Amino acid sequence: MEPFQLNDTTHTLHLKKWESAYPGLTAGFTTRWGKESTASSQTCNLGLHVGDNPNHVIKNRQGLADQQGFLFETWTCADQIHGNKVTKITAGQIGAGRDSLESVVADTDGLYTTERGVFLTSFYADCVPLFFLDPISKAIGLAHAGWKGTVSLIAREMVEAFSREYQSNPEDIYVAIGPSIGGCCYEVDERVMQQVRMATSQWEQAVQSSSTSGHFMLDLRHLNQLIVKEAGVLASHISTTHYCTSCRNDLFFSHRKDQGKAGRMASFIGWKEQTT
Numbered sequence: 001m002e003p004f005q006l007n008d009t010t011h012t013l014h015l016k017k018w019e020s021a022y023p024g025l026t027a028g029f030t031t032r033w034g035k036e037s038t039a040s041s042q043t044c045n046l047g048l049h050v051g052d053n054p055n056h057v058i059k060n061r062q063g064l065a066d067q068q069g070f071l072f073e074t075w076t077c078a079d080q081i082h083g084n085k086v087t088k089i090t091a092g093q094i095g096a097g098r099d100s101l102e103s104v105v106a107d108t109d110g111l112y113t114t115e116r117g118v119f120l121t122s123f124y125a126d127c128v129p130l131f132f133l134d135p136i137s138k139a140i141g142l143a144h145a146g147w148k149g150t151v152s153l154i155a156r157e158m159v160e161a162f163s164r165e166y167q168s169n170p171e172d173i174y175v176a177i178g179p180s181i182g183g184c185c186y187e188v189d190e191r192v193m194q195q196v197r198m199a200t201s202q203w204e205q206a207v208q209s210s211s212t213s214g215h216f217m218l219d220l221r222h223l224n225q226l227i228v229k230e231a232g233v234l235a236s237h238i239s240t241t242h243y244c245t246s247c248r249n250d251l252f253f254s255h256r257k258d259q260g261k262a263g264r265m266a267s268f269i270g271w272k273e274q275t276t
């Protein structure tokens with residue numbers, strides 16, 4: 001069954017199984033469509049770095065935070081440089097990057113925390129959104145994994161950070177792999193493949209031949225599954241979407257399909273403040 005369930009009212013996808021199992025947890029992914037009452041236009045671009053009017057983007061972000069039950073002041077995001085660094089968010093960094101590119105968590109593609117009342121976000125238009133949860137320590141995290149982040153093992157970095165910072169046992173960690181370009185649509189060349197072959201000894205499971213000579217069809221989601229399993233996460237704890245952002249351009253922005261002129265969707269995760 002598809003782990004990301006679409007809410008037709010809010011136009012957001014939710015990791016229903018996680019949200020039902022762990023009350024107070026919100027985890028999901030936006031689509032290209034916004035909530036009518038708050039979206040500046042029909043589309044819901046959440047990235048400040050793609051040349052859109054910043055006021056519209058901030059309004060869309062405020063709308064999303066509000067809709068998901070978080071204060072916009074707690075929206076926290078990174079600059080995403082296609083690296084493999086993951087950063088622990090402590091009380092002093094909450095709200096970083098919410099309304100300007102200058103205030104983002106720098107040099108970072110992954111964010112994690114155990115703080116409650118923090119809305120962690122990360123931006124996408126084809127790259128792979130990774131979600132992490134350790135129900136024992138209550139650690140939550142998001143990682144942005146394009147091909148570069150994937151082959152530099154950002155998924156493993158997050159599992160190791162949970163173990164180091166929160167004494168998480170990898171076997172307790174849950175991972176979800178969200179909407180992103182699928183092996184059906186992601187053609188890469190030998191330059192990328194050289195790195196893919198070094199990422200995991202099982203890389204062949206994630207690659208198929210292409211009709212173009214010297215090119216390959218790469219399944220980044222499958223590659224990330226292999227990497228988190230090697231990091232000690234149980235196969236039964238990994239949920240992977242079926243949504244391809246390029247095939248489903250009606251629902252998602254796609255960097256490749258929109259020929260580089262795409263808006264950005266957001267992955268989000270957070271523990272709501274306790275009300276009692």
Ligand SMILES: [Zn+2]
Pocket residue numbers: 181182183184185244245246247248
């Ligand atoms: Zn596809």
